[in-house]
Amino acid sequence: xxxxxxxxxxxxxxxxxxxxxxxxxxxxxxxxxxxxxxxxxxxxxxxxxxxxxxxxxxxxxxxxxxxxxxxxxxxxxxxxxxxxxxxxxxxxxxxxxxxxxxxxxxxxxxxxxxxxxxxxxxxxxxxxxxxxxxxxxxxxxxxxxxxxxxxxxxxxxxxxxxxxxxxxxxxxxxxxxxxxxxxxxxxxxxxxxxxxxxxxxxxxxxxxxxxxxxxxxxxxxxxxxxxxxxxxxxxxxxxxxxxxxxxxxxxxxxxxxxxxxxxxxxxxxxxxxxxxxxxxxxxxxxxxxxxxxxxxxxxxxxxxxxxxxxxxxxxxxxxxxxxxxxxxxxxxxxxxxxxxxxxxxxxxxxxxxxxxxxxxxxxxxxxxxxxxxxxxxxxxxxxxxxxxxxxxxxxxxxxxxxxxxxxxxxxxxxxxxxxxxxxxxxxxxxxxxxxxxxxxxxxxxxxxxxxxxxxxxxxxxxxxxxxxxxxxxxxxxxxxxxxxxxxxxxxxxxxxxxxxxxxxxxxxxxxxxxxxxxxxxxxxxxxxxxxxxxxxxxxxxxxxxxxxxxxxxxxxxxxxxxxxxxxxxxxxxxxxxxxxxxxxxxxxxxxxxxxxxxxxxxxxxxxxxxxxxxxxxxxxxxxxxxxxxxxxxxxxxxxxxxxxxxxxxxxxxxxxxxxxxxxxxxxxxxxxxxxxxxxxxxxxxxxxxxxxxxxxxxxxxxxxxxxxxxxxxxxxxxxxxxxxxxx
Amino acid sequence: xxxxxxxxxxxxxxxxxxxxxxxxxxxxxxxxxxxxxxxxxxxxxxxxxxxxxxxxxxxxxxxxxxxxxxxxxxxxxxx
Numbered sequence: 001x002x003x004x005x006x007x008x009x010x011x012x013x014x015x016x017x018x019x020x021x022x023x024x025x026x027x028x029x030x031x032x033x034x035x036x037x038x039x040x041x042x043x044x045x046x047x048x049x050x051x052x053x054x055x056x057x058x059x060x061x062x063x064x065x066x067x068x069x070x071x072x073x074x075x076x077x078x079x080x081x082x083x084x085x086x087x088x089x090x091x092x093x094x095x096x097x098x099x100x101x102x103x104x105x106x107x108x109x110x111x112x113x114x115x116x117x118x119x120x121x122x123x124x125x126x127x128x129x130x131x132x133x134x135x136x137x138x139x140x141x142x143x144x145x146x147x148x149x150x151x152x153x154x155x156x157x158x159x160x161x162x163x164x165x166x167x168x169x170x171x172x173x174x175x176x177x178x179x180x181x182x183x184x185x186x187x188x189x190x191x192x193x194x195x196x197x198x199x200x201x202x203x204x205x206x207x208x209x210x211x212x213x214x215x216x217x218x219x220x221x222x223x224x225x226x227x228x229x230x231x232x233x234x235x236x237x238x239x240x241x242x243x244x245x246x247x248x249x250x251x252x253x254x255x256x257x258x259x260x261x262x263x264x265x266x267x268x269x270x271x272x273x274x275x276x277x278x279x280x281x282x283x284x285x286x287x288x289x290x291x292x293x294x295x296x297x298x299x300x301x302x303x304x305x306x307x308x309x310x311x312x313x314x315x316x317x318x319x320x321x322x323x324x325x326x327x328x329x330x331x332x333x334x335x336x337x338x339x340x341x342x343x344x345x346x347x348x349x350x351x352x353x354x355x356x357x358x359x360x361x362x363x364x365x366x367x368x369x370x371x372x373x374x375x376x377x378x379x380x381x382x383x384x385x386x387x388x389x390x391x392x393x394x395x396x397x398x399x400x401x402x403x404x405x406x407x408x409x410x411x412x413x414x415x416x417x418x419x420x421x422x423x424x425x426x427x428x429x430x431x432x433x434x435x436x437x438x439x440x441x442x443x444x445x446x447x448x449x450x451x452x453x454x455x456x457x458x459x460x461x462x463x464x465x466x467x468x469x470x471x472x473x474x475x476x477x478x479x480x481x482x483x484x485x486x487x488x489x490x491x492x493x494x495x496x497x498x499x500x501x502x503x504x505x506x507x508x509x510x511x512x513x514x515x516x517x518x519x520x521x522x523x524x525x526x527x528x529x530x531x532x533x534x535x536x537x538x539x540x541x542x543x544x545x546x547x548x549x550x551x552x553x554x555x556x557x558x559x560x561x562x563x564x565x566x567x568x569x570x571x572x573x574x575x576x577x578x579x580x581x582x583x584x585x586x587x588x589x590x591x592x593x594x595x596x597x598x599x600x601x602x603x604x605x606x607x608x609x610x611x612x613x614x615x616x617x618x619x620x621x622x623x624x625x626x627x628x629x630x631x632x633x634x635x636x637x638x639x640x641x642x643x644x645x646x647x648x649x650x651x652x653x654x655x656x657x658x659x660x661x662x663x664x665x666x667x668x669x670x671x672x673x674x675x676x677x678x679x680x681x682x683x684x685x686x687x688x689x690x691x692x693x694x695x696x697x698x699x700x701x702x703x704x705x706x707x708x709x710x711x712x713x714x715x716x717x718x719x720x721x722x723x724x725x726x727x
Numbered sequence: 728x729x730x731x732x733x734x735x736x737x738x739x740x741x742x743x744x745x746x747x748x749x750x751x752x753x754x755x756x757x758x759x760x761x762x763x764x765x766x767x768x769x770x771x772x773x774x775x776x777x778x779x780x781x782x783x784x785x786x787x788x789x790x791x792x793x794x795x796x797x798x799x800x801x802x803x804x805x806x
Contacts, residue, residue: 068761072754106787107763135788224753263753267760272767294790304777396792400778403794409781505755505797506781507762510790 012058013091014170015082017115018099019108020065021389021511023127026157027099028062029520031167038527041087046078047527048090056171061093067107067509069114071221071232073433083118084206084214086239092207095121095173097166102132102139102154105282109274116148117181117216119209121173124152125166130159131512135292136285143281158517183273185216189262192219192255196248205239216266222252223263294389294512301393311397314390315416318381326420329373337366355552356545364544368537368685376529378417378424382431383524385413387516391431392508399506405488406495408432408506411441415487418448419480422686426693427532436499440491442693443703446686447487449480449678452626456677459630463653464670475674483678486710543684547595551621556592558585590632595620609676609712610669610719612658622682629677668722672715680711733805736782736798738772744803745769751800763787764801 018024032051041048049062063082064075071077078087085092098115100108116122126141145152151169155162185193197215200206206214221233233252237245255262300306341358348354385391391413399409410432418425425445432438449457457479465472561569565588572581590596599617606616614633621632633649656664665673681687687700694700738744746768749756763786764770771785781794 070757070761072758104787104789107789110761110763220757224757263757264749264760267757268765271760271763271765275767298774298783302774302777302783307777392792396776396781396783397778399794400776400780403780502752502754503796505758506792506794507755507758507797508792509762510783510792512790 012095012173013061013093014053014058014095014097014173015061015063015093016097016099017063017079017083017111018065019067019101019104019111021509022065022099022101022104022108023157024065024099025062026520027097027125027127027155027163027166028060029523030157030160030163031170032060036527038531040531041078041090046074047531049527053167053170055167058170060097061090066111068111069217070224071217072224074435075433077232080217083115083120084210093120095123095170097123097125097170099125099127099155099157102126102129103135103137105132105137105139106271106274106278109277110270113148113270113274114213114217116150117213119213122150123166123169123173124148124150125155125157125162126152127155127157129154129162130156133285138283138285140281140283144277147277147281181212183269185269186259186262186265188255188259189219189266192251192262195251199244199248199251200240203240203244205236218248219252219255220263220266222249223256223260292512297513298393298510301390302396307397311394314385314394315413318385318413319416319419321377321381326373326377330370333369333373334366337362337369352552352555356548359552360545360548361541363548364541368533368541372529372533374421375424375427375532376525378420378428379528380521380525382413382428383521384516386431387514387521387524389511389513392510395508396510403503403506405491406503407441407491408434408437408504409508411437411491414441414445415448418445418450421450421452422446422448422683423532423689426686426689427528429693434504436495436501437504439694439699440494440499442690442699443494443706444487444491446681446683446703446707447483447490447679449483450626450683452683453479453677456622456626456629457674459633459650459653460665460670460674460677463650463665464667466654475671479674479678482675486679490706490710543688547621547623547684550594550598551590551596552593554593556589560592561585561588562591590617608720609715610664610666610672610723611676612656612664614656615664615673619676619680619682622677623684626677626682668719668726671722672719675718676711676715678711679707679714681707732802734799735770735772735784735801735803736795738770738803738805740772740774742805743769743771744805746801747804748802749800750802751797755797756800759793759797759801762791763789764791770801770803 016024016028018027028049028051031053033054036049036051039048039050040046046064051060052058053060061082063079066073066076066079069076069080069083071080081087082090082093083096096115096118098112100112112122112124124144126139126144129139132139139154141152141154153162153166153169155166157163184190193212193215196219197211200215201208201211218233218236221236237249240248259265301310341362344354344358344362348357382391385394391410394413395409397409398412402409402411411429414425414428414432416425417428422445425448426442429438429441429445432441457476461472461475465475558569565584568584569581572584591599596617598620599613602616602620603611603613606612606619611619618629618632622629630649633653653665654663658664681704687704690703691697691700732747735744735746746764746766748766749759749764751759768786773783773785773790775782776792781792782798784791784793784798
């Protein structure tokens with residue numbers, strides 16, 4: 001073995017593949033310990049974990065969990081591209097560790113044998129031997145190794161059993177590239193595979209030992225008529241010289257014409273072979289075969305009545321945790337930010353630099369970090385739901401409801417989370433495999449009224465309805481209902497237009513329930529939250545700086561203040577009214593800044609909605625984060641810190657007038673403003689996250705446009721009709 | 728053996744059948760087959776979701792959930 005090691009010029013890389021729920025991540029953690037690098041694969045939000053095999057220089061790369069290599073979902077695409085060495089910046093692995101679940105042998109062997117086809121060195125870790133035994137099955141790993149011509153190591157990863165032998169096997173990888181495929185394709189299909197392989201081989205797009213397996217997978221993709229597979233097949237063609245691409249395309253069309261269902265036959269043939277292997281390597285032992293623990297739990301958790309009641313309770317706790325448990329931490333962070341800003345203000349002279357630090361940078365950091373507790377809590381809750389197996393049940397329970405608007409059961413949790421904040425909601429859509437479903441969910445998530453809208457709702461409702469509590473509560477409920485109904489309606493619209501196509505199937509494994517390991521939960525939470533900070537956080541921060549600059553520049557000197565402000569200033573006693581003076585000047589400066597001018601500029605556009613330029617400034621500055629509206633209104637209406645003077649601000653809002661003396665915020669204008677806030681996409685952070693999650697600013701731009709148009713149209717309708725109707 | 732060829736969606740709760748054919752669009756058909764629903768595989772109807780759809784199946788020793796519309800494209804025979 002020393003020889004083999006010395007021949008290798010670069011450190012060895014081993015990829016870990018396996019079905020979801022096979023315990024792949026547990027094996028990965030057991031092999032590598034704590035030092036892992038977590039990132040995303042370029043251009044997609046599929047997590048990429050890398051770490052050193054403890055005590056060696058072998059690098060392990062955790063592939064996404066997949067059932068097959070047929071490239072129908074981004075996860076499968078990535079797993080397959082890596083095995084074939086087709087991901088930019090990720091070298092082709094020298095060997096593959098396939099983790100299989102002994103208690104679910106046949107389906108796990110489907111992926112394992114697909115990977116074996118590629119001819120690279122493979123070690124199989126046969127995990128969950130204990131679970132299999134408890135179900136009355138003993139898997140003979142030596143026999144399995146003989147059947148598959150590769151190493152098979154029995155494992156109970158959760159207890160650490162077998163990890164040492166696995167480590168040994170990985171350190172001594174050997175290539176057995178001579179494996180013949182022991183199951184037969186139809187003669188037409190076999191012929192096509194040979195011919196396609198013959199064209200691909202000289203192009204060196206795939207390593208020699210992987211050409212046959214690559215040709216087979218490519219043909220399978222080509223034969224699956226729908227978007228996912230076809231797109232992948234076409235992507236591969238682009239890597240080939242034009243002539244070769246044309247050639248194999250003709251061969252594939254020829255096969256499709258002769259034997260349209262060749263792919264199904266190939267899947268059946270593989271499974272027939274696998275069934276035979278399973279019969280030879282599994283012996284029945286006297287175990288519990290009757291109701292398993294999972295069955296007993298499911299009898300309650302998916303019960304017609306209790307199941308739904310418990311589901312509602314679980315969702316309530318999830319919602320509560322994001323909505324209110326994050327609150328103390330968030331206000332702590334907020335006061336830390338304010339304290340820091342105060343300290344800077346005390347030590348620095350007033351000027352652009354001080355303002356950049358306090359109102360730009362610190363506010364920007366605050367905007368990012370402010371979401372952080374919510375994000376951490378959400379990721380923790382999601383990890384609990386996923387790790388226990390309840391996530392699949394949630395989708396199972398809710399699919400009927402969601403399918404009414406063309407969505408998948410898995411869209412429920414992201415949409416619910418969006419009531420707290422659209423950002424964790426959008427991040428939670430990662431569990432939705434189908435791209436059309438996922439993007440639809442992302443696009444409508446910000447319509448759910450998030451917690452940042454709440455202060456805006458409260459101040460406007462307070463200003464227009466005074467102390468009529470019942471009416472205020474009804475309006476508040478109406479706003480949440482409006483957001484929800486619009487989100488579902490838009491989902492239906494998108495699924496019928498933008499993402500039209502055959503309804504994606506609902507084919508989902510219901511894994512056995514499983515006690516979560518607290519350490520693994522914390523780790524998942526931390527890894528994902530950290531990715532949020534580095535990915536979306538930087539964008540959010542940058543945009544905050546831009547918005548700060550727009551509201552700071554150009555600077556107004558006191559001499560240039562408006563005549564009205566000057567007369568107010570003159571009336572002040574300079575000795576005692578320093579604060580009042582600052583407040584008046586701040587209002588003047590905001591009015592004079594780019595954002596203030598923009599507020600004036602858009603007044604003609606927003607006047608039909610019942611808003612004046614001051615509300616325009618509020619709307620514009622809300623883009624930083626909706627709650628900024630309250631602060632901006634505090635400055636615009638010159639009442640100082642709105643936290644201290646909430647009543648004063650409400651009064652100012654309620655009594656502000658147009659130049660002709662009419663009240664600005666009549667009930668109708670107020671409702672129009674509320675409708676605008678429910679529907680408009682006023683959150684740069686959301687747009688930044690959408691860009692990261694979809695991989696393109698185009699979707700952010702589209703989301704912004706459709707929501708703004710929708711908000712404008714609805715507010716216009718409300719104000720124009722309401723105004724004529726009520727006078 | 729008195730076998731009856733019918734869609735899986737018509738299987739009663741707790742009843743077991745043997746897959747004879749999977750139909751429907753290639754993409755979905757292939758996915759169902761890759762999950763182990765190939766001809767000859769035994770499949771049991773375990774439960775129906777509280778809202779009436781989807782259903783839970785037992786196939787090749789594990790639990791799989793599909794909508795009734797997908798279950799209707801899988802044909803089985805029962806003894």
